[in-house]
Amino acid sequence: KRMKIHEPCECCSGGTLIEIGADVVRWLSDEVPEWEELEFLVDSGASVTVVGNESVKAVRASDAKKGSQYKLADGSYIPHKGSNIFAAVTDYGPPKQITASATDVDTPLLSVAQIVRARSTVVFRRDGSYVQDENGERIPLEQKGGLFTLKMWVPREQTSHFPGQASGRP
Numbered sequence: 001k002r003m004k005i006h007e008p009c010e011c012c013s014g015g016t017l018i019e020i021g022a023d024v025v026r027w028l029s030d031e032v033p034e035w036e037e038l039e040f041l042v043d044s045g046a047s048v049t050v051v052g053n054e055s056v057k058a059v060r061a062s063d064a065k066k067g068s069q070y071k072l073a074d075g076s077y078i079p080h081k082g083s084n085i086f087a088a089v090t091d092y093g094p095p096k097q098i099t100a101s102a103t104d105v106d107t108p109l110l111s112v113a114q115i116v117r118a119r120s121t122v123v124f125r126r127d128g129s130y131v132q133d134e135n136g137e138r139i140p141l142e143q144k145g146g147l148f149t150l151k152m153w154v155p156r157e158q159t160s161h162f163p164g165q166a167s168g169r170p
Contacts, residue, residue, distance in 0.1 A: 035153045038088065040110035042122065042141055042148040049100040049111040051084060058156045059086040061102035070103055078104040088152040092139045098152070110150055124148065 036057055040049075050070070061082025068080035081102040087095045100108070112122045119134045122141075129141040129148055141148045 034156050036156070037151065038108055038154055039149055039151045040108045042112065042150055043109045044112040044122075046109045046111040047113055049098065049109060049114050050103050050105050051100045051108045052105050053081060053102055055102075055108055056084050056086055056100070056154055058154055058158055059084045070101075086154055087158055088154045090139050090150065090152050093137050096152075 036055075038051070038055060048070075061084050064082040065080050069077040070080065071077055081104075084098075084100045084102055086098055086100075088098050089095045099114075115122050115131060121132045123130055123132065124141075129143065130138045131141065131150070132138045139150065141150055143149075
């Protein structure tokens, strides 16, 4: 199914996307910082969460779907370059496991639809927006210039930061 998701804006440089159907995999960089800051644009129009090819250096994208692409709002296509599954922490609560597709985007996009499929809720309110998981834990969203964002940190050492384990984020 092909449909327009959201009009391109300065922050997204190309708009949001929809998964359509590349066997290119982004390889792990030798220069991986201890903690990588990742600021997501919370996108109610994206069908999947995506990160750029240079994001999440601690995790190598895998399982690229041959021939799979994303259609942008301007009608152009960008290739699916694999999937990333990684632990990330916010200033609130324990580490979370994030699943994101790797593709050619400048700004990581956090899909509201994917959050809802994972049994969480996203609430947009004038007096405070947030993501709430099925246990009632709330992670506040920031509003910047009319857009909602969520800042996370991805640790280089992934094995000790999955949910239920301690985090030492700076």
